[in-house]
Every structure is written in structure tokens, then in C-alpha cells.
Ligand code: B12
Ligand code: SF4
């Protein structure tokens with residue numbers, strides 16, 4: 221990266237162009253720049269006041285940093301927003317597409333650190349804070365401001381190139397980089413994602429109630445899933461893509477270029493096998509996979525509900541084995557599913 225001018229000053233335009241070229245070389249599909257300015261906190265405060273964060277207590281913390289990158293990184297002038305596409309034709313059903321392969325936190329963080337190092341070579345002494353889900357940064361809003369796409373009625377960042385099948389990351393920096401123009405919202409009169417949500421978690425205008433979202437229940441908590449959400453959970457063992465599958469912008473996606481999203485052996489397992497994992501098998505299979513986040517009991521609980529869909533002798537046997545499991549959540553779910561399997 222060598223965007224300096226003859227007098228040694230690093231110009232915002234060439235520097236932004238150089239960051240984008242390096243990001244592309246490192247496997248990021250999209251990259252844009254926004255000015256580091258405070259965000260309007262009204263939506264976030266309303267989300268929290270209505271309890272829509274469920275038990276994700278971390279969303280209530282560090283609000284000042286979440287709403288102003290200059291608090292997160294004093295002197296911040298720019299936010300670089302990055303996206304990687306993850307859609308693949310060989311994804312296994314019942315597991316969210318983003319979670320089929322390796323844990324993106326690990327491999328994107330590595331690429332972000334590399335991008336940071338290259339940027340430091342061009343601008344020694346710069347302050348650069350990389351993050352992908354790891355800091356109080358509202359990634360969708362920064363991606364929208366940096367011109368990568370718009371926030372759809374399903375609450376996700378949609379891009380013209382890859383629909384919403386992208387994962388996001390940011391670099392907050394004190395460097396001055398030429399900002400990009402935000403794109404218009406292209407949802408128009410479409411609202412297909414709203415009725416596609418099986419649990420009514422989407423409230424319109426991109427607002428979501430985590431307490432009703434299958435993604436929340438199957439990834440973020442090991443608690444017992446409320447009975448009225450259990451039939452829908454039988455289709456989703458980890459995460460949920462219903463509000464993305466319904467979106468017209470997601471219909472003809474290009475295949476992900478990063479090989480890290482290739483399905484791993486754990487997503488090949490049937491629900492009866494997932495429910496029957498021992499703690500050691502869980503550790504071995506889930507290592508390096510996003511499914512680890514559900515936890516041993518959380519994954520077995522969701523897999524048990526998947527048996528309602530799978531059915532058959534294996535399903536009944538898996539339930540029987542877990543009816544007296546030491547985990548109250550697992551044993552209660554096993555008994556509940558067994559009653560329905562008959
Ligand atoms: C907490 C969280 C969740 C929670 C809550 C989701 C939510 N919508 O808030 C749960 C567990 C439910 C969840 C689920 C999923 N998540 Co999530 N999640 C996050 C996380 C860590 C924080 C999001 C957050 O701050 N929420 C709080 C609310 C208030 O903020 P917000 O949704 O970001 O922003 C809204 C408001 O601020 C408001 N708003 C603000 N300004 C403005 C301005 C205007 C004009 C308008 C109209 C609105 C508006 O609208 C925004 C959109 O709803 C982010 C990573 C990150 N650090 O950003 C990933 C992230 C949003 N998740 C991601 C993914 C992939 C998912 C799932 C698709 C996974 C899956 N397949 O199961 C689902 C999708 C569910 C859905 N439809 O949103 C990706 C999204 C990528 C993308 N293309 O947008 C992110 C960015 C992670 C990443 N690094 O890529 N997630
Ligand atoms: S992830 Fe599933 S449950 Fe959550 S809002 Fe989207 S469709 Fe609804």
C-alpha cells in the first residue's frame with residue numbers, strides 16, 4: 221500500500237482507494253467508508269426499553285461507545301465497513317447458512333488484523349480498531365452509511381451484489397478517509413419477509429423482537445424454548461434464515477469466494493445424532509464451528525425439537541435416551557417431543 225503524496229501527507233482519497241484494494245485482496249467482497257459521527261440512539265434505546273434484547277445483557281452495556289465511534293476510539297474520523305459473502309449451493313438444511321463452515325469471528329478477525337497491519341504501513345502511527353461482533357459497534361448501520369447497502373424490513377443489511385448473504389466487520393480509525401455515498405433503501409413496497417417469519421418476530425421497518433426470534437432461541441440461550449415457538453424450531457436447529465430466504469434480493473446469489481464457509485462435518489449430522497452427542501463428541505465436532513455457541517445443552521435441546529420433523533425409530537430412541545438427562549432443559553424437551561412422536 222503506497223498512497224502517500226510526494227510531500228508525505230496521506231491523502232483521504234488515495235488512502236481510501238488503497239484500503240479498498242487491500243480489503244479485496246484479503247477476501248472481503250465489499251468495502252466502504254463512513255465518517256465517524258455519533259449515531260441517533262433513539263432506535264437502540266427503544267429496542268432496550270421494550271425489552272427486545274431478551275437476555276442479551278451485553279447490548280445494554282457500553283451504550284456511549286455503541287452510539288459514537290469517537291468514544292470507542294478517541295479521535296476517530298472514519299469507519300471502514302467490510303462485508304464477506306457466505307452463500308453456497310451445498311448448505312445443509314436446518315442450520316443457518318452463515319454457520320455451515322468455520323466460525324467467522326475467527327477467520328474474519330485474522331483478516332481484519334492483516335488489513336490493519338497493511339494500513340499501518342501506509343500510515344504509521346495511525347490508530348485502528350478492528351471488530352466483527354467483538355466490540356460495541358452497530359455494524360449494519362455503519363455498512364449502510366458506508367454505502368454497502370441498506371437495512372431491509374427483515375432488519376438485515378442488504379446489498380445489490382449479494383443480497384443479505386453477507387457478514388459484516390468494521391475498522392474504526394483516526395485516519396481521514398474519503399467517505400462513500402449511502403445507497404437508497406430498495407425494499408420499496410415489498411414486505412415479503414414479514415409474513416415469512418414463522419414466529420412473528422419482525423415488527424416492520426427492520427425492527428425485531430429477539431424474544432420471538434428463532435435465531436435468538438437456538439443460538440444465544442440454553443434455556444427451555446417456549447412451547448408456542450417449538451413447532452417452528454423443529455425446522456431450525458441452529459439460527460434461522462426464513463426472513464432471508466423470502467427476500468427477492470436473495471434469489472440469485474453468487475457463491476462465496478472464501479472456502480471457510482464450506483460445510484463442516486457437524487452440519488451433516490442428523491438431529492438424532494446431534495441430540496445424542498456426548499460432551500466429548502460435542503467438543504470435538506463443534507470446535508471451530510459457530511454451533512459451539514449454542515452450548516452442549518442448547519444444541520441438544522434444539523436438535524430434540526428437530527426430531528419432530530425427522531421422525532422415525534431413531535427419533536423415538538434419541539428421545540428415550542434423554543428423558544432422564546441431568547440437564548432439566550434437555551430432559552423436559554425430550555419428554556415433550558416423545559409425547560408428540562407418540
Ligand atoms: C444482537 C444480534 C442479534 C440478535 C438481535 C438481532 C437484531 N436485529 O438486533 C439475534 C440473536 C436475534 C440475531 C439474529 C441474527 N443475526 Co445477528 N447480530 C446481533 C449483533 C451482535 C448486534 C445487533 C444489534 O446491535 N442489535 C440492536 C438493534 C437495536 O440494532 P440493529 O438491529 O443493529 O439496528 C437497528 C436499529 O438501530 C434501527 N435503526 C438505527 N438507525 C436507523 C435508521 C433508520 C433510518 C431506520 C429505519 C432504522 C434504524 O434499525 C436497525 C435495523 O433493525 C450484530 C453484530 C453487530 N455488532 O452489529 C449481529 C448481526 C446483525 N447479525 C447477523 C446475522 C447474520 C444474524 C442472523 C441472520 C443469523 C441467523 N441466520 O440466524 C439473524 C437474523 C435475525 C434478523 N432478522 O435480524 C449479521 C447481519 C449481517 C447482515 N447482512 O445484516 C450481524 C451484523 C453480524 C455480523 N458481524 O455480520 N442477531
Ligand atoms: S431469523 Fe427467523 S425467527 Fe428471526 S426474524 Fe428472521 S424469520 Fe423470524
Ligand code: SF4
Pocket residue numbers: 372373374375378406407410411412413414466467468469
Ligand atoms: S423481503 Fe422485501 S421487504 Fe423484506 S428485506 Fe427483502 S426486499 Fe426488503
